[in-house]
Amino acid sequence: MxxxxxxxxxxxxxxxxxxxxxxxxxxxxxxxxxxxxxxxxxxxxxxxxxxxxxxxxxxxxxxxxxxxxxxxxxxxxxxxxxxxTTNVSHFFRENHHFDFLAKVILPSLQQKLANGGKVRLWSAGCSNGQEPYSIAMTLLNADPSLARKNLKILATDIDPEVLTLAKSAQYKGSLTTGLTDEIIAKHFRKSEQDGEVVLTVNSDVQDMISFRQLNLHAEWPMKGRFDAIFCRNVVIYFDEETQVRLYRRYAQALEEGGWLMLGHSERINDSVTSLFKNAGVTTYQTVRTETPSSPVEGRNSKGSN
Structure with missing residues (x-):
């Protein structure tokens, strides 16, 4: 000893x-x-x-x-x-996806809402919450009226600790990486805690997001389909069989023509290329849907959506 x-x-x-x-x-x-x-x-x-x-x-x-x-x-x-679990994240990470969301995806979402539909986005593996908040801020920057529309973002992670931080909507130090002065002024409130600046996400951004604990390899309680799924820098930790099963489930969970965003070092596996077409840098669009495969053996999520 x-x-x-x-x-x-x-x-x-x-x-x-x-x-x-x-x-x-x-x-x-x-x-x-x-x-x-x-x-x-x-x-x-x-x-x-x-x-x-x-x-x-x-x-x-x-x-x-x-x-x-x-x-x-x-x-x-x-x-x-x-x-x-590695929980490395920052605001507007891999910014090309947020540019794509605002310029390419958003117009179709606005049209869907105008026709009386609802829009649902999913941040799968949301870590400390910077990704879903970045999605919400991107949408509000382009169209502030979306805060009053039938548009919701589901943010899930297997780790309850990071979800606690995400739900708090409070960030300081290195967790604020990626934020500009303009974004801070528009979407955050500043306060001081123990001599350190704390940034709290504004309520209109928070209200667009629901945080839930979810194991991607268990049953998914969500019934509706999503217009876009962000699952970035998550599948890189899985073996190929698990990746393929997850991609098939994503294809089924997405609307026809829905979008899937992956991390910078991730690519759709060859065996599921019939389900997606390449639409940009690590950005894919569904071309058809199919019946979901069974989840990987594991415990059910403690949370529900």
Whole structure:
């Protein structure tokens, strides 16, 4: 036991993860969240799960995994997935998608609303909330009247911690990256907290968005279809089989001619190219829909939409 552990009264945490323990971690991550963990990620995994062991006062990774797999503490599975999920985001990230939304997609959405229809957009894997807020601000910048129209944005993530931050609509420090002075003046309120500037998203932007916890690999409670889905820098963590299944489900969840936006390093798999046509940089449009395939084995989402 280290001197620091003795002083703090905590057990010394294992310095390494065994191959057997890592295999268990990888299996759970794939089953519960579709995350593929290569052996090269063992250092990252150790660093992130060590925080959970420390929080629980545990010293053994195997003992911790026993708790996770037993399911006696349902919240710990969420903490496990949260620890392994990368939540890197900023406002107007990959800005070409927001330009495309305003210039290409919006006119058809406005026409749909004018004809008495409703518009539904989905930010799948919304992380800290910058993406759905960026979508809402983009739309309001182009057409302020949309705040009073039948247009809603669903924002989902598997991680309850990032959803708490997103729902707070408060950002400071590095989380405000991507914002300009003009955007801040138009869509945020400034305050000060412990000597640091805090930006709070204005209520008209917040009112356009509903945040929900959702595991993309479980059942989806949403019944209606979406006009556009943003799922950016999410599928890169999944294996090919999981990606294909997810793309097929997205095709079914989108309106005919609906739009799908992916991250800068993501592409539609060859086996589903019949469902989408390339419409721009990592931007795709459905050409037909089909019956959704079954979700990947995993727990149902705690939230509903």
């Amino acid at each position: 280290s001197e620091l552990s003795i002083i703090k009264g905590r057990p010394a945490i294992e310095s390494t993860i065994s191959d057997q323990a890592f295999a268990r971690i990888a299996k759970i991550a794939l089953r519960e969240a579709g995350i593929v963990l290569a052996p090269s990620k063992i250092s990252m995994v150790k660093s992130r799960l060590t925080r959970r062991l420390r929080a629980l006062g545990m010293s053994s990774f195997d003992s911790y995994l026993d708790i996770v797999e037993a399911g006696t503490d349902q919240s710990e599975m969420g903490n496990f997935v949260s620890a392994l």
